[in-house]
Amino acid sequence: MAPASLHMGMEVRTKVWMEQDGQVMLSDWRVALLEAVEATGSLAAAARRLDVPYRTAWQKLHALEGRWGFAFLVTESGGPDGGRSRLTPQARALIARFHQVVAGLQEQTEMRFTTLFADDVA
Amino acid sequence: MAPASLHMGMEVRTKVWMEQDGQVMLSDWRVALLEAVEATGSLAAAARRLDVPYRTAWQKLHALEGRWGFAFLVTESGGPDGGRSRLTPQARALIARFHQVVAGLQEQTEMRFTTLFADDVA
DNA sequence: CAGCGTTATGCAAGCCAGAGCATAACGCCA
DNA sequence: TGGCGTTATGCTCTGGCTTGCATAACGCTG
Numbered sequence: 001m002a003p004a005s006l007h008m009g010m011e012v013r014t015k016v017w018m019e020q021d022g023q024v025m026l027s028d029w030r031v032a033l034l035e036a037v038e039a040t041g042s043l044a045a046a047a048r049r050l051d052v053p054y055r056t057a058w059q060k061l062h063a064l065e066g067r068w069g070f071a072f073l074v075t076e077s078g079g080p081d082g083g084r085s086r087l088t089p090q091a092r093a094l095i096a097r098f099h100q101v102v103a104g105l106q107e108q109t110e111m112r113f114t115t116l117f118a119d120d121v122a
Numbered sequence: 123m124a125p126a127s128l129h130m131g132m133e134v135r136t137k138v139w140m141e142q143d144g145q146v147m148l149s150d151w152r153v154a155l156l157e158a159v160e161a162t163g164s165l166a167a168a169a170r171r172l173d174v175p176y177r178t179a180w181q182k183l184h185a186l187e188g189r190w191g192f193a194f195l196v197t198e199s200g201g202p203d204g205g206r207s208r209l210t211p212q213a214r215a216l217i218a219r220f221h222q223v224v225a226g227l228q229e230q231t232e233m234r235f236t237t238l239f240a241d242d243v244a
Numbered sequence: 245c246a247g248c249g250t251t252a253t254g255c256a257a258g259c260c261a262g263a264g265c266a267t268a269a270c271g272c273c274a
Numbered sequence: 275t276g277g278c279g280t281t282a283t284g285c286t287c288t289g290g291c292t293t294g295c296a297t298a299a300c301g302c303t304g
Contacts, residue, residue, distance in 0.1 A: 013138070058282070174292090176251090199249090
């Protein structure tokens with residue numbers, strides 16, 4: 001068998017976010033959360049899916065709305081399923097542009113990493 | 123005058139790092155620290171330059187050496203300037219490859235950001 | 245030989261985002 | 275009408291990282 005690679009489990013990771021005077025205005029994680037809301041129809045379900053407490057998820061989005069000055073979610077409490085949340089058009093538009101900004105970055109980075117750290121490390 | 127842009131001070135930021143089973147093996151910040159050591163000739167000076175306590179800088183590098191299993195710095199205490207630290211060839215090589223991995227990412231991201239968020243936000 | 249600046253490292257304190265717990269309103273449904 | 279699941283939000287507590295403080299050795303230098 002081939003010699004055991006020294007970088008078992010080694011991986012490269014990237015993080016992209018937007019900020020204004022030190023405050024996070026949008027990040028890949030937050031985008032993932034918003035998309036989970038869109039997919040599941042509720043913030044509670046989205047939080048469970050990303051494995052974070054509802055408390056935390058709500059706080060993050062709440063802070064975001066405060067900073068941007070407009071709503072990201074249109075919510076209803078009560079009803080058949082207890083309630084639900086959906087994204088506002090503005091939120092959707094913002095997410096779309098964010099995706100365009102970060103498109104391909106992770107893949108590029110991983111490709112370079114794989115090439116440069118192919119069979120040895122250090 | 124032109125309408126005040128809604129994204130005054132808005133910026134996109136990226137972070138790149140390597141990790142192995144949850145532990146940071148190298149990051150852009152750590153690389154910056156190492157390069158500051160190379161530039162100044164001492165870890166203490168490097169820490170001052172990056173505006174972090176010596177305590178912190180040393181801990182980070184110490185942990186790194188432990189994880190990789192080899193020395194990043196060759197150090198001397200005492201002497202004319204009190205002591206000094208220089209990078210090992212292995213550390214230099216690692217840094218060089220890290221740079222190749224992340225080359226241009228920041229610039230690309232910023233270009234896309236500027237284009238997509240040119241005159242309005244949301 | 246006393247002093248300085250650096251490396252090296254233990255220990256205690258602080259700081260803060262994240263997480264837990266609690267409460268309340270809402271609207272359907274059995 | 276009592277129960278359920280969701281939104282919404284206050285208060286508190288904690289786990290972990292960052293920092294500060296302290297100590298010691300080293301080896302020039304005045």
